[in-house]
Amino acid sequence: MTPPRRKRRRPQQPAPPPSPAAARTEGEAKPGNPERLYTIAGADGARAELDLVTLIVARSAPPPTASPEVAAVLRLCVAPLSLAELSAYLQLPFSAMTVLITELITAELVQARAPIVRQAVPDRSLLEAVMHGLQRL
Secondary structure (H helix, E strand, O other), X not given: OOOOOOOOOOOOOOOOOXXXXXXXXXXXXXXXXXXXXXXXXXXXXXXXXXXXXXXXXXXXXXXXXXXHHHHHHHHHOOOOEEHHHHHHHHOOOHHHHHHHHHHHHHOOOEEEEOOOOOOOOOOHHHHHHHHHHHHHO
């Protein structure tokens, strides 16, 4: 019996480069374009001390005049989300997110909360209760 023959794949032709006129219209930004990040973040200003695990919670619905990024943040933050999650969902760098969240905090549209930190040492009374319970068995 002879093995089945495999069909050879033909290399795909690369797409032709777009013409310069159709490559980019005015007002349309490419993803990852620094100009787009500057328009989102605005001029350099004071930034709040935010960490990747800082939880952000929306205080109100997005106003009709809000930018798309602000509206997206306010819609996503109905439940607490960390700054790292917001950055990933909106595909924006952490530095641009900190500026955007700082503006929202000063406008009192969102609230920043510290993450819940668990105690490093267990509660002594809990350990004693468990020990006494085990001794009664």
